[in-house]
Amino acid sequence: MAYPGKGKWKWKCMRYLALIFIMTLLFSGFELSRIGNSKSGGRQQKFHYLALGPAAGQGLPNRIQCQGLNAIKKRPLPSLSGLTLVNRKISFVSVFAIYNQSLQTSVQRASTNVTVGNTTFDKIGRSMEILNVFANFIKVSMPKSNIFILTDATSNFPAVPSNAAVMHIPGNYSRNNLMLQRIKSYIDFLEARLSGNIWKQNQVEHFIFTDSDIAVVDDLSHIYEDYRDFHIALTFRNNKHQPLNSGVIFVRGTVEGVSKAKAFLEEVLEAYKSMFMKAARMLGDQLALNWIVKSQPLFDVKRFRAPKAFVAEVHRTRVLFLPCSIFNWTPPEGAGQFHGMPEDVKVIHFKGSRKRLMLESWNFFKSHPVDFSDMMCLILKSGRTKYDF
Structure with missing residues (x-):
């Protein structure tokens, strides 16, 4: 015997089950993020090495464009x-x-x-x-x-x-x-x-x-x-x-x-x-x-x-x-909107924990001393990361 609305009721049940599944995934992700943050004191992890990601500002006008660590212009x-x-x-x-x-000793931790x-x-x-x-x-x-x-x-x-x-x-x-x-x-x-x-x-x-x-x-x-x-x-x-x-x-x-x-x-x-x-x-x-x-x-x-x-x-x-x-100009640190580096930037300010990035940038430039362009791609690909000092 077919009951009126049985197909409609079955469809609603499937939607509710799918919604519960999605909510479970979201909650699990939130819990993992919360646990990770609690282990790091609620702050984003700092890296003690150069961490590269996608270069920001690609495809935007008047921004430095990169192919890997090579500047196009x-x-x-x-x-x-x-x-x-x-x-x-x-x-x-x-x-x-x-x-x-006065607190320095001959042996550093x-x-x-x-x-x-x-x-x-x-x-x-x-x-x-x-x-x-x-x-x-x-x-x-x-x-x-x-x-x-x-x-x-x-x-x-x-x-x-x-x-x-x-x-x-x-x-x-x-x-x-x-x-x-x-x-x-x-x-x-x-x-x-x-x-x-x-x-x-x-x-x-x-x-x-x-x-x-x-x-x-x-x-x-x-x-x-x-x-x-x-x-x-x-x-x-x-x-x-x-x-x-x-x-x-x-x-x-x-x-x-x-x-x-x-x-x-x-x-x-x-x-x-x-x-x-x-x-x-x-x-x-x-x-x-x-x-x-x-x-x-x-x-x-x-x-x-x-x-x-x-x-x-x-x-x-x-x-x-x-x-x-x-x-x-300052490389952004952590999450947030980031529209890349202007083509005509003249001063880059490595505030806070970006100072490692400053040292890494100069170290990179010494092996590519023709111009600053490729070095700027290095900054773009690592500027959203928190470093160790």
């Missing part, structure tokens, strides 16, 4: 003849400190060592190697430029890059105070330039203040010719709460430029100390920069949405705003 290294205009010196300035020097290529570094060694790689990238991309390393009065580095000079500036360079001290050291450096009467007729020295975990992959001297009407330049991104990044700052080397840049940073320092000391170890300088800029009544924050350079007057200082996507 090559970018030749800058020629010596085209670097740094006559009578225009460019100097990089970076704050650098080595921690736990294996867990603190890092191996890149054929070289193994201990904790101090890897910090110094980051500084060396920072200087090496500049030596290739802007060989006529100088580097000033600002550090505390007691620091004694095992070795200093050949194109760098150490300047000892007193202060508190502890980890919890380093971002605050960095601004103070920048101000003291600019004050020394003003009081030193270094300007000669028809000779100007421009300054680029940077973190030491960056790779300069193109000549930056054209900034001072392309944009004649600025005292200080900052890099920005489309980020509502932290649009400004302090990792790269340009200062025009004229008397007026240095004076205005110093006064601007002094205002940032006061805002830092009065409002953002709880973020003294990280982000406080960016929050202070953001507050100083946005407190200007006529400043249009909507301009941060488009990656286009612009100049605005902020507290009697002409500030050039440059897009991070070109002048302070």
